[in-house]
């Protein structure tokens with residue numbers, strides 16, 4: 001625990017931002033079983049807490065806690081070094097086992113406000129083959145701007161998973177990466193956007209898998225992908 005950092009001693013606006021992030025992240029974890037992206041506790045969501053004139057923090061779920069037992073009060077607050085602060089939760093309550101990976105993404109990609117990790121079945125099946133999901137659906141062009149790339153085999157325990165995510169996505173339009181032999185990690189402007197990317201990643205992984213079983217999916221020309229991506233990112237929905 002970063003003992004020198006105590007939530008109760010932070011400025012009021014930071015404490016309010018932490019409280020809001022805790023509510024959002026706790027609520028968003030319910031989306032993982034809702035969209036059948038996880039079994040048991042095998043997935044996690046986090047959100048950055050910007051700290052003006054200081055180092056940002058982030059909020060992440062506690063490790064191994066059932067989704068129906070999660071609440072805002074149990075969301076763990078960490079530094080960008082991935083260390084739990086004195087956040088009011090029991091000292092023994094450990095953050096997600098993927099905290100180092102989330103922290104690495106937040107340190108290296110300042111535009112990222114949310115990170116999600118699941119082992120959703122079809123996306124993880126593509127990850128097991130180390131095969132990128134080709135951009136053969138307009139929905140993929142819309143959300144991912146091209147293929148969903150594969151990241152390296154990296155073993156949990158240090159920030160090698162995080163470095164693999166950053167090295168793969170840093171210069172890529174996709175908000176999702178299939179970490180080889182492991183599963184998808186997604187990023188977004190906030191946790192909700194990262195959860196959406198995880199939902200869409202599993203949906204297109206399933207569709208392209210089914211298409212592959214029946215024949216060879218047809219590629220979409222790059223200029224068409226660009227056109228679809230631009231429309232979806234800048235026009236689609238309510239502005």
Ligand SMILES: O=C(CO)[C@@H](O)[C@@H](O)COP(=O)(O)O
Nearest residue numbers: 041042043044063064096097
């Ligand atoms: O993939 C792994 C462990 O290998 C983790 O993402 C998964 O079990 C979820 O762990 P947490 O409950 O977030 O610690």
